[in-house]
Amino acid sequence: MNQRLRRLLAASSAVCAIAWSAGCSNDDKPKAPQAQPGRFASPNPGSVNTYWIQAPEGLVLVDTLRTPADARKAIAEIKKTGKPVAAILLTHSHPDHVGGAGAFHEAFPKAPVHASAATDKAMREDRRGFYPLARSANPAFPAKVAYADRTFPDGSPLQVGGLRFETATFAEGESDTATVYYRPDTGALFSGDLATGKVTPALIEGNSCGWLQILDQLGKRFPAAKTIYPGHGAPGPTTTLIDEQRRYLQRIRGLVRPAVAPNSPEGTTVTPGEQKTITTEMDRTYPGRPPVADLPTIVQENIKAVARELSAEDPAKTPAACSDKPREGTLPAPASTYVGAVDGGDLDALAGAFAPDAEVVDVGRRIQGRAAIRAWAEDEVIGGKLTVTKIVENRPGYQRLLVHFAPGGTGGFDAYYAFTVDGPFITKAELTYAN
Incomplete structure (x- = not known):
């Protein structure tokens, strides 16, 4: 969306220049950046x-x-x-x-x-x-x-x-x-x-x-x-x-729950085989994540604790917030990371949401690989405001969104963002105008 982005930014600059010639409020001046902690x-x-x-x-x-x-x-x-x-x-x-x-x-x-x-x-x-x-x-x-x-x-x-x-x-x-x-x-x-x-x-x-x-x-x-x-x-x-x-x-609760169901092999006891399966799946979903404590068996201890908790829960009284299933209308993890990174101005988080060999198709223009995507985002995305208006299509591994993107945080245009995801990464993002 490079050409349209530049037109919008140019128009925004012209409006600002006119406003200043008429005597602009100090509130319109760029504010000095706050020091990061x-x-x-x-x-x-x-x-x-x-x-x-x-x-x-x-x-x-x-x-x-x-x-x-x-x-x-x-x-x-x-x-x-x-x-x-x-x-x-x-x-x-x-x-x-x-x-x-x-x-x-x-x-x-x-x-x-x-x-x-x-x-x-x-x-x-x-x-x-x-x-x-x-x-x-x-x-x-x-x-x-x-x-x-x-x-x-x-x-x-x-x-x-x-x-x-x-x-x-x-x-x-x-x-x-x-x-x-x-x-x-x-x-x-x-x-x-x-x-x-x-x-x-x-x-x-x-x-x-x-x-x-x-x-x-x-x-x-x-x-x-x-x-x-x-x-x-x-x-x-x-x-x-x-x-x-x-x-x-939600993920660990969803994996542990079947292991403590009354009809599971050992009832409310998590068997070594079940624990190994859960641990393997958590490691696959969240690879390379360091523990918050110097405890080599932290995932296994987490499984035991969640198993005790779920065994004592009354499903009829479990709050909706504690459902193991992702909520309807929520974004898959990497897409949510992308949206949050745009609004937070976090270039590292945005680039990290993509697989190393991912592809972005920006109105027909192809950007291949995480490094190239990072450069594209730094030049054309970071500094903008991205609002998800509607989830248009939602199926496993794919989500198409209607969004509003505002370069520089104001004005902007509507667009469709289609994300193909695999586990924790976006493998392809296709961006097209909505009108």
Whole structure:
């Protein structure tokens, strides 16, 4: 769509020039880009993120890594900014996110550590015994966990470092309680482990249904969120990471459910053969995804936990959000990634949605291979706004959409996007005008 795109951009520039000659509002001026949060990810396996956000009064940090040793590596990077640390925020009580809190507090003693009332309570009670377990598994985990020295009511806004964060606390999902932090001025959402980026999550608490319901609530609570900064894995478009997390949970529940059905070989017990089949299928669907914990058998432990959960569920009372089947009208994973990447301006995510030898047919023009598709997207797609108007055709491995594409985020035109997908990748995308 190169020629039409250029005509639209030229027309847009002409309108802007006319508007400025008449005395344009300052709101029409391009806004200075907001600085992206800094990020330190500890090594795999079990990589964890900590973030630092530039604020008027210094830096605001989010989460503190698994161990003091990891924390000190992040601290060295943070100190390179030359800025003071104004505050430290905790998303939830899991050991891999709070184990380094003491080291951070020692390095930045003037920066208070903040946690929601629910997170603070979960840390102090540790009713699942996660902290002694973490110490037994990893001698580097601290002998004593450093708690927050400032708490705030669950769901209340938080003013730190000269920035305002909206917060929301969710219970009985990935963890017993979790708090997310949202910046309305930038659309940045720090989600902890609720929506993670291309990693193998831990489901050992056996609450996948609660987690699925939280993902629905998360999207509704922060509909304007643009980018999720997760506790594990790379940041990405909000809708993409939420949808990917949802599909992962639906997939493993859908594979485990037949294995615990009354008419299965061992009833509610998952046999070694069934576990191997489920593990193989999860690895095929989600290849090469590092685990969020240093646990070689994390997929097998996830299967056991989901099996216990499903065995106790009453199908008649299972919430609709916990259905194993993708919802009608939803996009296949790679197509959803493409749409989210366009809106999030994420060139890496967009290119990564395509298979290495994929093809894009853009109104008859053929772009072959991931590298060429990336160059095409950088030149003609990123910076635009893509809205799915209707799913016109939907069958296994193929979906045809009616969309509206707005170059530069305004104006635009209607088009048909047809995606052929194979597993996690788009193998072919055909783009044609709708009129």
